Amino acid sequence: MDNASFIIQQLINAIFLGSIYSLIALGYTMVYGIIELINFAHGELFTAGAFIGIIVLAALQNMGFVETHFVLTLILVFGMAMAYVAVLGVAIEHVAYKPLRKASRLAAILSALGMSIFLSNGMMLSQGVSDRAYPAIFGLKGFSILDARIAYGQIFIIILSLVLMVALNMFVNWTKLGKAMRATAQNQTMARMLGIDIDRTIRVTFMIGPALGAAAGVMVGMYYGSVRFDMGFIYMIKAFAAAILGGIGSIPGAVLGGIIIGGVEVLWSAFLPSEWKDVTTFVVLILVLYLRPSGILGEHVSESRV
């Protein structure tokens, strides 16, 4: 493989992995932005999405639906995973976070950790402890640019991530509800004084964030071909690092952080022993916390000016 092909290959890998981290990081950053809580259950919501995906996909495959209606299958799998996890997200907010909104930060964090353990065990009990194989609907089909092999699955995932991120951007910047969500994130008391029902904007945040995480879960399952009840952990760590790197609370920051973390990881794996690739994330995280705790696009400085 020549240099150009190698670069193309790694670039696609980096964008692919980066978009997945970005999608998950968006959930962290949106929830943090609006209620200043790290939703530790987010990794489990991602896993739950992957499981819903596998259940729907397996059912459709048994019906022979996948071959005849490929596009509809994808819509159903992603749609149902996202919808289910959105409902789960709202339920978690209602049960575990809303009652603690006025309590200390620590109480809410503990509640989030508890929710994470609860969901993880719930999935272990209901889905088993071993790897479950994802129906390979994309197979290994793909195309080549020079000598670089690019799977259709990868391209699909990159495009879908992009579509979801653009849709999110349009929602938060162009719709009334999206703007109300940003207003709530920036100043809750003022938002209420303008008539914004913050319970509603918080609920919407807990629908969108987890739904994006669920989409990422399905993508990971489809691409790597298997899911397990504890697969969310490592993704959670990476996406968390991505959200911090980009500046927690910042939506563009989460996307940027995800791409960087994905890029660094791919770069490392390309040249150095890949068993150590996860370490890169932590190194980046520690460096960010040390050098620029507010993250690349963190805006705490301008906020305190107001």
Added chain:
Amino acid sequence: MTVKEPILELKDVHTYYGNIHALKGISCAIPSGDIACLIGANGAGKSTTLLTIFGVQRAKRGEILFKGYPIHHLRPEQVAAKGISQTPEGRQIFPRMTTLENLEMGAYLRNDKAEVADDMEWVFDLFPVLKDRTRQLGGTLSGGEQQMLAIGRALMSRPELLLLDEPSLGLAPKLVEKIFETILEINKMGVTIFLVEQNAHMALSISNSGYVMETGRIVLTDRAARLLENEKVKKAYLGE
């Protein structure tokens, strides 16, 4: 005082911050269409009074009536829906939203798009500088611009009653004058105004009536013109 129907009435309102008794029985009645001001030293409870009216702070005892209906049990978003708006202490502009978006949030409860657009033009007429800043983030505006934006945003809900907390704070004298002129102009459009100010002279000179507050109590109530002549007020608040 006038015999006009009060739009806002406070009856023996008590507010606490934890154990601190911040409002110790506030009573006042603001006639519809007037400008009333609340003056007093720092920490007297002026801002707390406005926050209590809005339900941000809960009144522990007493009644707050808006157009005769009790509102002291309502949450802030419900108070806003009744037709009251506020520019709170510190302006509270959304820092990462543009001027335009801040104004749009002021009209959050309205669905009459065409009229919202008209009102936005009105706000731009009142504060032309905002029109040049529509795409700029709230957090990057100057203090004066933020104050104008806060007032503009409060007007976007088309309120019947506007609560203003220290609109002159931190502004250059020339700008203060401009803000007060605009307050008079807004009042002429039929909006009742309840103004909290440390700049007592400015506040009393545009108000119909005034209240003087000391350590959680209203100690003096009179027509604004007479408070300006009151020896105690002159000494304590007008620096004469």
